[in-house]
Amino acid sequence: MTKDVFILNSSDGSESIELPVESGAIGPDVIDISKLYEEKNVFTYDPGFVSTASCHSKITYIDGDEGILLYRGYPVEQLAKSSHFIEVAYLLLYGELPNKNLLNDFSSSITHHTMLNEGMLRFFNGFRYDAHPMAMLSAIVGSMSAYYHDTMDINSVHAREIFAHRIIAKLPTIAAAAYKHTVGQPFVYPRNDLGYCENLLHMFFSVPAENQEIDPVAVEALDLLFILHADHEQNCSTSTVRMAGSSGTNPYSAIAAGISALWGPAHGGANEAVLRMLEDIGSKKNIQKYIAKAKNKDDPFRLMGFGHRVYKNYDPRAKIIREMCHKVLNQKGRNNSPLLELAIELEEVALNDPYFIEKNLYPNVDFYSGIIYQALGIPTSMFTVMFAIGRTVGWVAHWREMIADPSGKISRPRQLYTGQPERDYMSLDNRA
Numbered sequence: 001m002t003k004d005v006f007i008l009n010s011s012d013g014s015e016s017i018e019l020p021v022e023s024g025a026i027g028p029d030v031i032d033i034s035k036l037y038e039e040k041n042v043f044t045y046d047p048g049f050v051s052t053a054s055c056h057s058k059i060t061y062i063d064g065d066e067g068i069l070l071y072r073g074y075p076v077e078q079l080a081k082s083s084h085f086i087e088v089a090y091l092l093l094y095g096e097l098p099n100k101n102l103l104n105d106f107s108s109s110i111t112h113h114t115m116l117n118e119g120m121l122r123f124f125n126g127f128r129y130d131a132h133p134m135a136m137l138s139a140i141v142g143s144m145s146a147y148y149h150d151t152m153d154i155n156s157v158h159a160r161e162i163f164a165h166r167i168i169a170k171l172p173t174i175a176a177a178a179y180k181h182t183v184g185q186p187f188v189y190p191r192n193d194l195g196y197c198e199n200l201l202h203m204f205f206s207v208p209a210e211n212q213e214i215d216p217v218a219v220e221a222l223d224l225l226f227i228l229h230a231d232h233e234q235n236c237s238t239s240t241v242r243m244a245g246s247s248g249t250n251p252y253s254a255i256a257a258g259i260s261a262l263w264g265p266a267h268g269g270a271n272e273a274v275l276r277m278l279e280d281i282g283s284k285k286n287i288q289k290y291i292a293k294a295k296n297k298d299d300p301f302r303l304m305g306f307g308h309r310v311y312k313n314y315d316p317r318a319k320i321i322r323e324m325c326h327k328v329l330n331q332k333g334r335n336n337s338p339l340l341e342l343a344i345e346l347e348e349v350a351l352n353d354p355y356f357i358e359k360n361l362y363p364n365v366d367f368y369s370g371i372i373y374q375a376l377g378i379p380t381s382m383f384t385v386m387f388a389i390g391r392t393v394g395w396v397a398h399w400r401e402m403i404a405d406p407s408g409k410i411s412r413p414r415q416l417y418t419g420q421p422e423r424d425y426m427s428l429d430n431r432a
Contacts, residue, residue, distance in 0.1 A: 067313040085226040089393040113169035114190035133178040134263045142256035176203030197222040228317040231394030237261040243411040268387040271370035274305040305367025317365040325368040
């Protein structure tokens with residue numbers, strides 16, 4: 001709500017403008033600058049939109065200074081301890097925790113939407129054997145608009161509902177098919193008698209000749225990771241989904257755009273970068289050498305998986321996932337992988353180094369998630385795909401919120417133009 005005004009004065013004091021100040025439920029106030037260009041012919045300048053609120057939202061709240069992450073008002077620590085991913089998905093989509101009947105209906109709907117059209121499965125045969133799984137994921141999700149015409153009407157509440165269930169249900173099936181393509185194995189169909197994470201592991205690691213025994217610790221770890229990855233406010237990929245969706249494009253195209261944004265190494269690809277960094281370090285005896293490189297401002301090397309752009313304190317998700325990481329390693333046997341042993345040693349060194357403590361460069365969720373995926377036998381190229389499975393529910397929740405917002409309009413950022421001023425065309429013969 002608007003509670004106050006902010007008075008902006010020109011540098012010489014000759015002009016001023018009163019800008020409304022809005023307050024949310026919690027968090028910083030927001031100055032409404034929407035009339036600034038119309039009345040004063042000036043734009044604001046905010047590279048990366050780090051100080052710009054682009055929308056109203058009721059979904060997720062972050063306080064980076066205090067290390068707080070809330071889904072619909074619920075601390076992520078409580079949800080991680082007491083809830084499960086499908087229940088959290090319902091919460092993000094609908095705003096409240098479900099009762100037993102609502103949860104059963106929602107879970108059943110997700111389960112019965114996991115199958116893919118056979119034509120979509122045949123698409124995978126057109127990809128090279130070494131195609132990156134994220135490339136396949138983005139392409140297949142984009143192609144869904146060619147198959148599911150019943151959910152293309154973004155103005156239909158019913159169509160938006162079916163789309164939400166369908167995309168959340170089918171992402172694991174698409175991800176598993178992408179994985180099977182990379183390893184040259186036959187696709188494995190989903191089973192309706194299995195839960196969300198159990199089904200994913202079944203489709204990943206079973207083969208037609210025999211089913212893979214599903215490890216309950218792996219199921220627990222994946223469920224936790226999906227909860228922690230489910231949403232993170234107006235991050236790069238979520239903002240991309242909102243921006244693409246603001247044009248009125250079909251929802252599958254908007255989600256495909258979010259997948260492409262997530263692929264970047266500075267966003268969802270960070271956990272891939274963690275494993276590559278560990279491979280570069282190579283051995284525990286090299287840790288101090290690389291710690292010194294990370295402290296050297298003139299050295300381009302950076303410790304991947306440490307620190308966070310939003311959290312100036314400890315990432316609350318990292319606190320939660322660290323315990324699960326050690327549980328998985330203890331169950332799997334950390335000595336079975338020199339890379340995992342190296343990661344644990346690096347974690348201990350960084351947590352006790354005054355330089356990292358002073359700068360709040362603690363291990364973040366990407367550091368631990370990469371280690372867990374590695375321990376579960378999921379290849380590095382699939383890490384960002386796993387992130388996308390969890391984050392899809394957040395993308396969908398934000399897309400639905402954006403579409404239903406009566407004040408919504410197509411996204412159209414402006415710029416500070418620094419190119420050539422107006423000039424006349426010169427014919428080719430007269431150019432030097």
